[in-house]
Amino acid sequence: MDPGNLTGVSEFLLLGFSEEPELQPLISGLFLSMYLITVFGNLLLILAVSSDSHLHTPMYFFLANLSFVDICFTSTTVPKMLLNIQTERKAITYAGCITQMYFFLLFAGLDNYILTVMAYDRFLAICHPLHYTVIMNPQLCRLLVLMSWIMSVLHSLLQCLMVLRVSFCTVLEIPHFFCEIKQLVQLACSDTFLNHMVMYFGAGLLGGGPLAGILYTYSKIVSTILGISSTQGKYKAFSTCASHLSVVSLFYCTSLGVYLSSAAPQSSHASAVASVMYTVVTPMLNPFIYSLRNKDIKRALKRFFPKETIKRPLSWG
Template identity: 85%
Template sequence: MEPRNLTAISEFLLLGFSKEPAFQPLIFGLFLSMYLITVFGNLLIILAISSDSHLHTPMYFFLANLSFVDICFTSTTIPKMLWNIQTQSKVITYEDCITQMYFFLLFAGLDNYILTVMAYDRFLAICHPLHYTVSMNPRLCGLLVLVSWIMSVLHSLLQTSVVLRLSFCTDLEIPHFFCEIKQVVQLACSDTFLNDMVMYFGAGLLGGGPLAGILYSYSKIVSSICGISSAQGKYKAFSTCASHLSVVFLFYCTSLGVYLSSTATQSSYSGATASVMYTVVTPMLNPFIYSLRNRDIKRALKKSFGKETMKGPIALGQLHLMAELKA
C-alpha cells in the first residue's frame, strides 16, 4: 500500500473502550462522575491552600501546583472522550490529535517533576531541618516549578515534532480513548526508528530520572528517621511523607502496569483500560489521599466553608438593620 501523508486524510478514529452501544451510557456516566470528582476535589485543595495563610509553605505550594496539573492532565483526554460518546462519533482531527498529544505529554511530565520536587522538599525538611527555611525559600520554590515547566514543555515539543514528520496509511483507527503517542506512531507507514528512540529517551527523562531522584530522597529520609530516638518523633517525621509516598506509589505503579500490560498482551482495549488507572483514577484519588489524613487541609476547608456559610446570615442582618435605620 502506498503511504499517504496524514494531511490528506486529516482525521483519526478513537475506538475507545467498547464497540457495544449498550455500554456507552454506562461508560459516559462513569467517566463523567470520575472527571467531576477529580476537578472539584483538586479545586478544593487549591482553595484550601490559597485561603489559609498557615498553608503558605513550600509543601502546600507544591501540592497546589500538583492539584492544578492533575486537573489539566485529566482535562486533556476525558472531555473529548465524553463528547465523542455523546455525539456517537469517534472522529478526532489530525490537529486536535497532535494538540491533545502535546498537552497530555506536557502535564504527564509535570506530574513526574512536581512529585520529584515534593520528595526533595521532604528530604530537606527531615534531613536538614535547621536549614530548611533558608534553603527552601520562595525564590527556590518558584524556580523549581519553573524548571519543571520548561523541561516538560521542551520534552513535549520534541515528542510531537517527530510525529509530524510521519506518513500514514488509510488505517487510522486508534485502539484507545485518546491520542496516545505510542499508538499513533504504530499506525505510521514511514520509518519510525527516530520516533522510537525519542520515546525511549523521553521514558528515561520523565520516568527514570525523576524516579531515581525520588528513591534517593527517600533513602536519605528513611536513614534520618531511623536515627530519631523517640517513637513519637519517628511517627511525626514519617507522617509528613506518608501522603506523598502514597501518591508516588500509586502513580508509578499504575504507569508501569500500563506499559508492562501493553507488552504482555496484544488486546486492542487492554492498554486503554489500563491507562485509566494513571490518567483518571490517580488524579481523582490524590485529593482524598492528601485531605483525609491531613488536619491542616481539613481545618482550612472547614474554615473556608464556614466563612461562606456565615456570609448569608450576616448580609441579611445588615440589610435588615439598614431598613430599620431608613424607617
C-alpha cells in the same frame, strides 16, 4: 503500490473501551462522575491552600501546583471522550490529536517533576530541618516549578515534532480513548525508528530520572527516620511524607502497569483500560489522600462548608 500514504490525513478514530452501544451510557456516567470529582476535589484543595495563610509553605505550594496539573491532565482526555460518546462519533481531527498528545505529554511530565520536587522538599524538611527554611525559600520554590514547566514543554514539543514528520496509512483507528503517542506512531507508514528512540529517551527522562531521584531521597529519609530515638518523633517524621509516598506509589505503579501491558502482544484494549488508572483515577484520589490525614488541610477546608454540617450529622427526618 503504496498502501495509502496519507501524509495529509484529516482525522483519526478513537475506538475507546467498547463497541457495545448499551455500555456507552455506563462508561459516560462513570467517567463524568470521576472527572467532576477530580476537578472539584483538586480545585477545593487549591482554594484551601491559597486562602489559609498557615498553608503558605513550600510543601503546600507544590501541592497546589500538583492539583492544578492534575485538573489539566484529566481535562486533556476525558472531555473529548465524553463528547464522542454523546455525539456517537469517534473522530478527532489530525490537529486535535496532535494538540491532545502535546498537552497530555506536557502535564504527564509535570506530574513526574512536581512529585520529584515534593520528594526533595520532604528530604530537606526531615534530613536537614535546621537549613530547610534557608534552602527552600520562595525563590527556589518558584524556580523549581518553572524548571519543571520548561523541561515538560520542551519534551512534549520534541515528541510532537517527531510525530509530525511521519506519514500515515489508511488504517487510522487508534485503539485507545485518547491520542496516545505510542499507539499513534504504530499507525505510521514511514520509518519510525527515530521516533521510538526519542520515545525511549523521553521515557527515561520523564520516568527513570525522576523515579531514581525520588527513590534516592526516600532512602535518605528512611535512614534519618530510623535514626530518631523516640517513637513519637519517628511517627511525626513519617506522617509528613506518608501522603506523598502514597501518591508516588499509585502514580508510578499504575504507569508501570500500563508500560508492561503495552509491551504484551494484543494488548491495545488492556493498555487503554490500564491507562485510566494514572490518567483519571490517580488525579481523582490525590485530594483525598492529602486531606484525609492532614489536620491543616482539614482546618482550611472547614471554612468552605457550613458549621452546622460539620458539627452535627445530617437529619433524615
